Amino acid sequence: MNEPSVERPIALLRETAARVAPAREPAVLMDEVLAATTDPFFAAESPLGTVYVAAGPEGVRFLEPAASEEEFASRYRERFGRFVSPAGGAEVADLAEKVAAALAGERVEVPLDLSRATPFQRRVLGVVKGIARGEVRPYVWVASEAGAPGASRAVGNVMANNPVPLLVPCHRVVRNDGRTGSYAFGAGEKVRLLRLEGVEPEEISGSPYVATPTTGIVCHATCRNAKRIQPHNRRAFRSMRAAVEAGFRPCEVCRPVAAA
Amino acid sequence: METETRKTDATPEPDPLAARLADGDPSAPGALVERHYMELYRYAYAVLREERAAEDAVQDAFERAFGALGRYPEGRLRAMRLRPWMYTITLNVARNRLRQRREVPVEEISVVESAASDEGREGVMDALDALGRLPERQRVAVTLRYLQDLPYAEISGVTGWPEGTAKTLVRRGLMRLRKMMVVEDTRGDQR
Numbered sequence: 046m047n048e049p050s051v052e053r054p055i056a057l058l059r060e061t062a063a064r065v066a067p068a069r070e071p072a073v074l075m076d077e078v079l080a081a082t083t084d085p086f087f088a089a090e091s092p093l094g095t096v097y098v099a100a101g102p103e104g105v106r107f108l109e110p111a112a113s114e115e116e117f118a119s120r121y122r123e124r125f126g127r128f129v130s131p132a133g134g135a136e137v138a139d140l141a142e143k144v145a146a147a148l149a150g151e152r153v154e155v156p157l158d159l160s161r162a163t164p165f166q167r168r169v170l171g172v173v174k175g176i177a178r179g180e181v182r183p184y185v186w187v188a189s190e191a192g193a194p195g196a197s198r199a200v201g202n203v204m205a206n207n208p209v210p211l212l213v214p215c216h217r218v219v220r221n222d223g224r225t226g227s228y229a230f231g232a233g234e235k236v237r238l239l240r241l242e243g244v245e246p247e248e249i250s251g252s253p254y255v256a257t258p259t260t261g262i263v264c265h266a267t268c269r270n271a272k273r274i275q276p277h278n279r280r281a282f283r284s285m286r287a288a289v290e291a292g293f294r295p296c297e298v299c300r301p302v303a304a305a
Numbered sequence: 306m307e308t309e310t311r312k313t314d315a316t317p318e319p320d321p322l323a324a325r326l327a328d329g330d331p332s333a334p335g336a337l338v339e340r341h342y343m344e345l346y347r348y349a350y351a352v353l354r355e356e357r358a359a360e361d362a363v364q365d366a367f368e369r370a371f372g373a374l375g376r377y378p379e380g381r382l383r384a385m386r387l388r389p390w391m392y393t394i395t396l397n398v399a400r401n402r403l404r405q406r407r408e409v410p411v412e413e414i415s416v417v418e419s420a421a422s423d424e425g426r427e428g429v430m431d432a433l434d435a436l437g438r439l440p441e442r443q444r445v446a447v448t449l450r451y452l453q454d455l456p457y458a459e460i461s462g463v464t465g466w467p468e469g470t471a472k473t474l475v476r477r478g479l480m481r482l483r484k485m486m487v488v489e490d491t492r493g494d495q496r
Contacts, residue, residue, distance in 0.1 A: 054435075054482035058451035061432040065347045068356045074346075075338050078364050082371040083334045119329035119379075126375040128326070128334045 076133070084125075085132035086117065087141045091148040091211055092238055093230055098144055099129050100137060104156030105144060108209045110230060124208070125161060148211060150178065150242075155212050162208070168192060169203040176217040179243045180267040182299075183221045183253060189302045197221065197304070205229055217242075221304045222283060223253030223266070252281035254301055256293040263288040268299035320387050326374060327383040337387065338367060344453055345395045351433055351448050352399040353406075362402055366395040389462030392455070396445070396463070435485050442466075443478030450475045 067074055084106065086099040091110075097117035099107045107124065111117035118129050132141065146153040157174075159167050168191040176182050184197035184204075193199065204215040210229060216238045220226040225246045228235035236246050244267060255271040256263035257278040263285070264271035282288040285295070285303035295301045322340065325333035345366060350359040370391060374382060436444055436452070449460045450471075457468045464471065 050483050051476075051479035053486060054479050055451050057432050057482075057486075058436075058447070059454075061429050062347060062452045062454070064429050065350050066343075067346055067360060069360070071343060071346075074360060074363075075335075075342050078338050078342065078367045079335055081364060082338075082367050086331065114331050115329035117329070118331045122329065122375055126372075128371055128375055129331050130334050131331055 079130055080134075083128045083130040084121070085134070085137045086114075086121070086129040087132045087137065087144075088114075089141065089144050089148055092241055093211065093234065096148070096211070098141070099125075100132070100140055101158030101160060103158035103160060104140065105209055105212060106158040106161070108144075108212060144212070157209055157212065159208070165191070165193065165199070166203050166206075169200055170207065170209075170213045173204070173207075173215055173218055174213045176214055178214075180265070180269075180299075181217045181219045181225075181239065181244055181249060181253075182265060183219055183223070183304075185221045185304045186265070186300070186302055187218055190300070194302070217244075219246075219249065219253070221253075223249040223251055225250070251283055254282040254285055254288050256280045256282060256288050256291070261293055262296050263293035263301060264296040265299045265301050268296055270296055270298055318386070319383070320385060323385040323387055324383050326385075327379045334371065341388065341391050345391060348392065348395055348448065348453055349399045351436060351452055352396075352403055354430070354433055354437075358402060358406075359399075362399045363395065366391065366398045369394050369398070386462060389455075389459045392449070392453075392459075392463040435482055438485065439478050439481055443474050443481065446471050446474035447478035447482070451479075 084099050084101060086097055088095055088097050090096075093110045096108055096110045097114065098105055099117075099121050107121055109117060109120060111120065121127065121129050132138070140156070143153050143155045147155045157170075159170060162170065169187060172187050172190040173182075184200045185195075187200045188194055188196040191200070200218070204218055205227075207213055207215045207229065210216070216228055216235045225232065225235050225239065239246055249266045253266050254263050255266045255268075255274060257274045257280065259278055262270070263282065266281070280288075280291070280293075282291070282293075285301050288301075289295075289303065322333060322337055325336070342363065345363045346359055349362040349366075350356070353359050353362060374385070377385075436448060439447065445464060446460065446466075449455045449463060450457070455463070457471050460466070460471045461468045466474070
């Protein structure tokens with residue numbers, strides 16, 4: 046069909062095609078497109094082994110141990126409907142540094158992007174984020190602190206789907222009776238993580254509350270005030286109700302609450 | 306565009322990049338941008354004829370594309386023929402932007418166009434002007450075939466037209482362009 050009469054327009058179009066180019070550097074434009082369409086990710090070492098971390102505009106959006114980058118990228122796409130691409134910019138390098146420090150146990154504020162979570166999930170994750178290293182809290186306490194007393198089961202669901210484990214230390218949330226309970230990466234891993242942080246799960250299991258007659262106050266067993274109680278004054282309780290019935294009042298630092 | 310009446314894919318060749326996206330290869334999104342950026346830019350530029358507008362349109366097209374692909378089930382993602390699909394999205398974005406621009410007062414448009422017709426780009430603008438004067442279907446067909454160098458199977462994938470229809474539209478469009486050029490030549494001789 047390329048009869049002679051149309052060869053000129055064809056040649057002109059092809060010549061035109063060769064001459065149309067963006068005014069700015071194509072590599073810069075492509076980077077802009079990639080930055081707008083994908084989320085950066087990087088690997089980090091953690092007590093759970095190598096984890097991968099993806100960032101949203103506000104900070105870390107997802108952290109998970111994965112066998113490979115591909116597995117992590119697929120899980121991220123399933124969960125957030127977005128693609129990841131290798132982190133490039135200085136902003137992400139700064140975030141990666143903070144994440145590495147936090148995972149090594151340093152007290153570093155890591156910005157999180159929980160914009161995809163519901164308000165309830167955000168409140169729960171915010172409460173759990175504040176549980177200090179070396180301490181644990183029961184589900185019932187997290188529910189109460191998040192403004193939803195009695196919602197232990199809902200708190201359990203939020204923990205099971207925690208998008209940023211370790212950074213929001215859901216392994217520090219234990220059953221109401223003090224047993225460590227389940228963990229997204231295995232109940233054994235939860236015990237191991239707590240031991241690494243100086244918590245002895247056996248000491249808390251069955252007696253999550255500790256009181257002293259010298260002050261008349263009852264604490265969570267890992268509260269910093271409870272740690273100062275002399276061994277001969279230590280009174281262990283299986284539940285807050287039992288402690289309250291014995292005449293103790295809740296510590297104002299760790300604010301223990303009775304299960305519904 | 307008649308995407309609804311699109312006939313079943315004539316050449317379902319698997320796209321290795323679609324498989325990489327489905328497998329979670331984190332370098333795949335970058336590879337997709339790199340593979341198509343320049344040709345989609347050229348395509349958007351042919352419609353919008355302004356550099357900044359073409360950049361924006363291509364970025365918008367990629368945002369829509371990744372937004373959709375991110376939510377596709379793995380199997381559907383793997384079966385994607387990405388190139389014609391990217392063209393379809395870019396064409397829709399560019400068309401919408403052109404339509405919006407036409408709603409803007411005429412003076413503003415003339416500013417945009419004079420800014421774009423620098424020296425040295427005149428040949429380009431002449432060719433794109435001529436293309437712009439073709440009826441829409443002919444313009445799309447000719448642009449895809451000779452500015453973008455797409456084979457007819459992919460033009461069919463982009464537009465939903467049977468290949469025969471695309472060929473006819475290209476032939477008619479080229480004939481019309483040829484006539485325009487003859488008229489231009491005659492004018493030039495008279496000067």
